[in-house]
Amino acid sequence: MAVKIGVLIKNVPDTNTKIQLKGDAIDEGDIKYVINPYDEFAIEEAVKTKEAWTKAGQTVEVVGVCLGPTTASKSLRDAFAVGVDRGVHILDNEKKAIDPRSVSQALAKVCQEENFNLIFAGKQAVDTDSHSVATMVAERLKMPHMAVISKCEFSGTESVQVERDIEGGIKEVYKIKLPALLTANKGLNKMRLASLPGIRAASKKEIKEVPLSDIKAGYKVSGWGLPPERGKVKMIEGEPPAQAAELVKRLHEEAKVV
Amino acid sequence: MKIFILAEHKNGNLKKATLELLGASKGADVAAVIFGAGAKAAADELAKQGVQTVHWVKDAKFNEYHPEAYAKTAEDLIKAQKPAFVLGSASSLGKDLIPKLAARFDAPVATDCIELSLEPLKVRKPFFSGKAAAAIQFESAETIFISVRPNSLPAGSVSGTPGKVNELTPSFDFSGSPIQFVSRTQASSDRPDLTEASIIVSGGRSLKTKENFKILFDLADSIGAAVGASRAAVDEGLAGHDMQVGQTGKTVNPSLYVAFGISGAIQHLAGMRTSKVIVAINKDPNAPLFQKADYGIVGDLFVLAPLLNQEFKKLLNKA
Structure with missing residues (x-):
């Protein structure tokens, strides 16, 4: 029986994007979209796991699952080029699913139908920064999860030992029976570059478009704001010892932060 | 309620x-x-x-x-x-x-x-x-x-x-759970966590080596601060991933953020811009971070970090 690995993939603004407002909304004009950086680690780990399991005699399929407007399918194509086999795209051109409650519902429905043995996701998307959706998908599937992992070692297709990064540079080690959902942190791996044959094969791989199911939103955004600009920088001149003394004095007396 | x-x-x-x-x-x-x-x-x-x-x-x-x-x-x-x-x-x-x-x-x-x-x-x-x-x-x-x-x-x-x-005393069947805790790699240190620290000192690629980060750790320990790093410093192996501040690292929110040799890429700013007070120290007077900082010093971080350490110690001893 084939083993199925799912990867949750989100198309997000490149981290070098400057975010600007247009009226009451985010100005989409100059935004360049890319695969969410943490999802790259998830994709690479899924493909690596497929390679290892295939070598051990299993038949393995890696399926990318993505929610977003028509243009978001680009991230699935990019994932195909590095080894993901096919994709499911939950189409949401009206951007109805924007909060963790609704997005996790829609993704969980597809994952339920696909009946994955293992799911990888990035620990968070760098646009909404909720750090929630993958964990909530696991919960909805009643599947154990482990978040923010920087190392994983499988014992066959039965179980996996993972290192989870927590505050202060500490790592917790857990052993988890599959099926399970794991969310990737930076440090897990580095996504391989697409090969030319990989890129060629990507255009032929299947993307199944599915409509957004009935979802319940948790919240909506009722207004955007940009962070306030700071006052003009105060440059501290002089010789280094005087500069150091002056800076500490200002931080203590003027800014009152030490 | x-x-x-x-x-x-x-x-x-x-x-x-x-x-x-x-x-x-x-x-x-x-x-x-x-x-x-x-x-x-x-x-x-x-x-x-x-x-x-x-x-x-x-x-x-x-x-x-x-x-x-x-x-x-x-x-x-x-x-x-x-x-x-x-x-x-x-x-x-x-x-x-x-x-x-x-x-x-x-x-x-x-x-x-x-x-x-x-x-x-x-x-x-x-x-x-x-x-x-x-x-x-x-x-x-x-x-x-x-x-x-x-x-x-x-x-x-x-x-x-x-x-x-x-x-x-909740009843939970730990041995029957599909998740088993195995171990943790180190005990919790007394250094504050980056995401919760009120003061952070942070270093960029200009620190040049991993060993050089010691001057920042020394400074941090004098004032109870956490130590962060830019993506460039992490990618070059000067600091661990857990120290990275920025959009693909940690988002921090201290009262004071002191950046040593960090130019100020957009993705770094994203991780620390809510800091109450930002200090930029860089030998390049055109570093973009100076535009986003409250205080700036154009100078050599290797000279300034130990001097600042001394000055902070003087202040704290007075208090």
Whole structure:
């Protein structure tokens, strides 16, 4: 029986994007979209796991699952080029699913139908920064999860030992029976570059478009704001010892932060 | 109004981030849960700060985080209390448990919020690592789940009337769970965590070697600060991934952020721009970070870091 690995993939603004407002909304004009950086680690780990399991005699399929407007399918194509086999795209051109409650519902429905043995996701998307959706998908599937992992070692297709990064540079080690959902942190791996044959094969791989199911939103955004600009920088001149003394004095007396 | 708080301690001491949640719950009917055999002092502190019922899970099996065991315990308490809000910090624990519980209750959830007042309800959450923030309007629900970024709210107490500590022994079948805790790689250090620190000193690629970061650690230890690094420094192996500040690293929110030799790429700014005061120290007078800083020094970080260490020590000895 084939083993199925799912990867949750989100198309997000490149981290070098400057975010600007247009009226009451985010100005989409100059935004360049890319695969969410943490999802790259998830994709690479899924493909690596497929390679290892295939070598051990299993038949393995890696399926990318993505929610977003028509243009978001680009991230699935990019994932195909590095080894993901096919994709499911939950189409949401009206951007109805924007909060963790609704997005996790829609993704969980597809994952339920696909009946994955293992799911990888990035620990968070760098646009909404909720750090929630993958964990909530696991919960909805009643599947154990482990978040923010920087190392994983499988014992066959039965179980996996993972290192989870927590505050202060500490790592917790857990052993988890599959099926399970794991969310990737930076440090897990580095996504391989697409090969030319990989890129060629990507255009032929299947993307199944599915409509957004009935979802319940948790919240909506009722207004955007940009962070306030700071006052003009105060440059501290002089010789280094005087500069150091002056800076500490200002931080203590003027800014009152030490 | 009823509120349930996911409280946290570090080495037995109640975290400041939890006190920030108490401040936001002022005057409400508050229950809290805190996990671990070592949490007695923290549980007592919660009661003293006016949390009416403090559920202290004393069983040592709960010393280490276990998503299923913690979620089941909190779920049962929430079901019994029926709070309007469940609050946690956007810490390693809160980031995992708050959304998990929200899904279990199929409830609205907003995480890592930077503004929170409960009556009337006003919540703001950053997006794009703080390049923008949005006012959140929740759908109506019996219970709403919210996590708050540490250092965003003033610490406070719920009321002057002390509550009581309820020692709780949840039944959870650890050996039958598909998740088994194995070990942790090191004990919790006394250095503050980047995401909760009130002062951060941070270094860029100009530190050149991993060993050179020692001057920043020395400075940090003098003033009780955490040490961060830019993506460039991390990518070149000068600092660990857990030290990276920026859009693909940690988002930090200290009172003071001192950047040594960090030019100020957009993705780095995104991770530290909510710092109350930013100091940029760079030998390149055109470094973009000077445009985003409150104070700037054009100079050699290898000269300035030890000098600043001396000056801070002088100040702290005076106090």
